[in-house]
Amino acid sequence: MTRLRPPRHRVEHRAVRWWALQSLALFAPLLAIAIATHVFWEAARPWTLVVAAAAAVLLLVGTIVEPWWRYAVHRWEVTDEAVYGLSGWWVREWRVAPISRIQTVDSVRGPFEQMLGLATLRVTTASSQGAIDIVGLDHEVAAEAAEKLRAVTQRTPGDAT
Numbered sequence: 001m002t003r004l005r006p007p008r009h010r011v012e013h014r015a016v017r018w019w020a021l022q023s024l025a026l027f028a029p030l031l032a033i034a035i036a037t038h039v040f041w042e043a044a045r046p047w048t049l050v051v052a053a054a055a056a057v058l059l060l061v062g063t064i065v066e067p068w069w070r071y072a073v074h075r076w077e078v079t080d081e082a083v084y085g086l087s088g089w090w091v092r093e094w095r096v097a098p099i100s101r102i103q104t105v106d107s108v109r110g111p112f113e114q115m116l117g118l119a120t121l122r123v124t125t126a127s128s129q130g131a132i133d134i135v136g137l138d139h140e141v142a143a144e145a146a147e148k149l150r151a152v153t154q155r156t157p158g159d160a161t
Contacts, residue, residue, distance in 0.1 A: 006094075007077035007084035014116045015074070015136025016067040021112045023062025031055035076121075076134040078145045080152050083123045085132045095132050101125040105149045107142045108133075121145050 034052035037044055070089040077084040083097045104124040113119055119142035121134040137145070 007075035007086050009076050011071065011074045011076065011134075011136030012118060012138045012141070013071070014118055014138075016071050018112050018116050018118055018136060019067035019070055020063040021116075023059065023066060025112075027055055027059040027062055031059055071136075074136060076137070078148055083132055083134075083149070085134050087133070087135070095129070097123055097125045097127065097132055099149075099152050101127065102149065102153050105146045105153075107139070107146050109139060113139075119143070123149065 031052060034048050034055050038048035038052060041048070066089055070087075073086065073089060073092060075084075075086040081099060083099075083102070084095070086092065086094045102123055102125055104122075106122040106124070108120040108122055109118070110120075117139055118135075119137050119139040121137055121142045122131045123134070124131040134142075134145075
């Protein structure tokens with residue numbers, strides 16, 4: 001029987017930059033729009049200052065605090081029995097998926113991940129909770145893990161339902 005236990009491996013250190021870039025891409029435009037609105041639209045100045053301050057706080061937290069916090073939390077492991085994942089920064093999700101329940105294994109690489117040589121290993125199971133996403137892996141490590149899962153699931157009896 002597979003038991004819930006802490007996964008052994010940390011994600012790639014470059015994931016910190018990836019998470020920071022995601023926050024930067026989300027909150028920097030909001031801050032820029034708020035500042036531009038404050039400068040060019042005099043009637044909106046009372047509320048644009050509040051929006052700019054909130055965007056600045058979110059930008060700082062999202063690019064400095066969140067990435068390091070997530071890096072401290074995120075763990076993963078693939079064994080012959082199960083896939084283990086621990087993720088989150090505000091709400092932590094700790095999941096284990098027995099090999100016999102795996103339906104698909106995918107490697108996902110967005111633009112920032114490609115730029116940093118990272119990938120997300122997505123393991124879809126017969127669970128109503130959805131896929132286990134192991135983010136922030138070196139793209140070669142993700143490919144090796146996907147290949148290992150393909151081989152292990154091929155020789156594991158069961159119908160993954």
